[in-house]
Amino acid sequence: MIADPPHRLSRRSILIGGGAGAGLILAWGLWPRAYAPNLAAAPGETVLNAFLKIGEDGHVTVVVPQIEMGQGVWTALPQILADELGADWRQIAVEPAPIGPLYANRLLAEEAEINRWPAFLGGVGRWATHEFATRESLMVTAGSTSIRAFEQRFRDAGATARALLCMAAGKRIGADWRACDTAQGFVVRGNDKLRFGDLAADAAGFAPPSPPPLRKPGEGGLSGQALPRLDLPAKVDGSTRYAGDVRLPGIVFASIRHGPLGETRLAGSDKAKAEQVPGVIAVIEDPAWIAVLANTWWAADRALDVIAPRFATDGALPDAALVDKALDAALAGGGKTLFSQGGAIGTPTLTADYAVPLAAHAAIEPLVAAAHVNGDRLEVWVPTQAPSLTRAAVAAATGMSTGRVTVYPMQVGGGFGRKIENDAAIEAAVLAVRSKRPVSLMWSRAEEMQRAPHRPPAKAKLSARLEGQRITGWQAVIAAPATMGELEQRLIGRGGSGAEHAAIEGALPPYAIPAVSLAHAPADIDIATGLWKAMAHSYTCFFTESFIDELAAKSGADPLSFRMTQLGQAPRLARCLTRVPAIGGWSGEAGAGQGIAVHSAFGSHVAVLAEAAAEGDAVKVSKLTAAIDCGRVINPDIVRQQIEGGLIWGMAAALGDAVSYTRGVIDQRTLKDLALPLLADCPEITVEIIPSGEAPGGVAELGVPAVAPAIANAIASATGKRLRSLPLRLG
Incomplete structure (x- = not known):
């Protein structure tokens, strides 16, 4: 257990209300909240702010607090700053940020608290959470938050530095700095043109304007463009050091x-x-x-x-039978209702049970x-x-x-x-x-497989009431470990095992349903579980979108039109659903082996169309098509890469990737044992990015959730057999 040092305030100390809690928050608010950058500058470099250094030779080093793990954040965040700054992309370098309060991921902290205390984060609650994250230097790369959490901060950093450089140039040429601009690594005014490297040292001596003079995104010619990734050349030639x-x-x-x-x-x-x-x-x-x-x-x-x-x-030594027993017992108990609207659903028209197993991370790097x-x-x-x-x-x-x-x-x-x-x-x-x-x-591969906190298993009982072709009531009870509480216990020494919103995240259907009830039934499976790509969305979408197809069949409606008529309150998701059949060639015919699924998560929206067929007891996926709305796009190539990777990840989770234990020892000790799809199994993939002026959403995990239900729905279309558990097997 990691205890709080005696001189620091814990999250638990802050998240209390009234009386002494109010006084504590007031006292905490009197602490100084100004932080200076803790960057080290090389000879000839000038630190302009926490996210930017400029060298005398003109190189621009962007300091990135988020970890690069293939998602392209070491390109997308510098692209945002460089666009505001007016930099030359060929002169951009990247440096990981040191641990410090200016690099805290406040959005992730806020979302974590919303999952635990959804009614808490009004004014003071949000402030306290942001302050806690900042003062604890809570630097975390997770939850598809990198762009969402840091876009504005990187825009501000670039715009501030641009203003400072213009001030230095204005003083040097005897002009109002507001008459100056930047482009391709120079400050320009008419025929005057001064290099960033020649101005940086002087620029650091000026007081930055407040607020910073922001450009429109993309005005600098970089944001929104498919610029080459900064991390790839070194990965290709092997010079990247892990x-x-x-x-x-x-x-x-x-x-x-x-x-x-x-x-x-x-x-x-x-x-x-x-x-x-x-x-x-x-x-x-x-x-x-x-x-x-x-x-x-x-x-x-x-x-x-x-x-x-x-x-x-x-x-006892945990094994697959004990996991199933724990989930079944939790599900039978009914759980704790965490979301409710519209009262009771009445007598359900249809009820179905679904299940997903423990799933491995199987990262190439143990x-x-x-x-x-x-x-x-x-x-x-x-x-x-x-x-x-x-x-x-x-x-x-x-x-x-x-x-x-x-x-x-x-x-x-x-x-x-x-x-x-x-x-x-x-x-x-x-x-x-x-x-x-x-x-x-x-760690060896076998050790990594044995001890990794896997994606939690889950079982769900879904019930719905239909009136004609409209869903009027929806109830979901989901049995799963309290993974976020487990994680907090491991990471900060404080957690919980009770019902949590994180375990059912993504379970609220996007459709206009008058009465909805969602419950989490915590299950103690005696096996550690942890974060996994798309986390709860990876199974809640499978439950929801598979059940939606069953309801469409029950009502006699086409699964596409059944969804579309009930998405009136989700126009961005409806637009994705409109596009994906057009680009994927949706036939709408029974027996066509096509399945569709939609999902909203991380501020973004996706619709997936799968084509699949039975090959003996196995499932063969021949085509995956996705239409996404992720708001304003920073780098379309990176977005496409992430969605394609997510689709493959989702397919692997749908067809393989399950893990189980016998007497406390994992049954799958190698990558081969996971039955992951091979290159020859990869389907034709098409991704369409829908233009949007909305704020950027997350994409690193967006491609995962809708794949499994789309494939399951395609198999139901092709064979008439409804598969309600992962991995999808016909035998």
């Missing part, structure tokens, strides 16, 4: 083993046999794990096989971290989605203060929520402290 590439003088390599799930402890090992493996340096034991240090990772992992660690577990004790300081190189939380966790595990721990956030080789966990960083730090050597720790 945490596993870190090399330090005297570094040793570590592999680690943990026991089965449950209350497990190390019970013994044949440590002496480690000497049989050349290159072994040390064997280090912990109550929960055993690790070997060697001069190569292969030697360390081979030695673990040789010494054959043994573990003992108190209590957990990895390097650590080094440097004097009285500890340095950690780690792919983390939450650098400040990683620093706090490492400090707590090693007994150091956070001020003595430096975290270097590396690019992530696949995160999807898995890299918000701190297991490898903590273990690498402990190994470095105990061995007094720099250590590079990498």
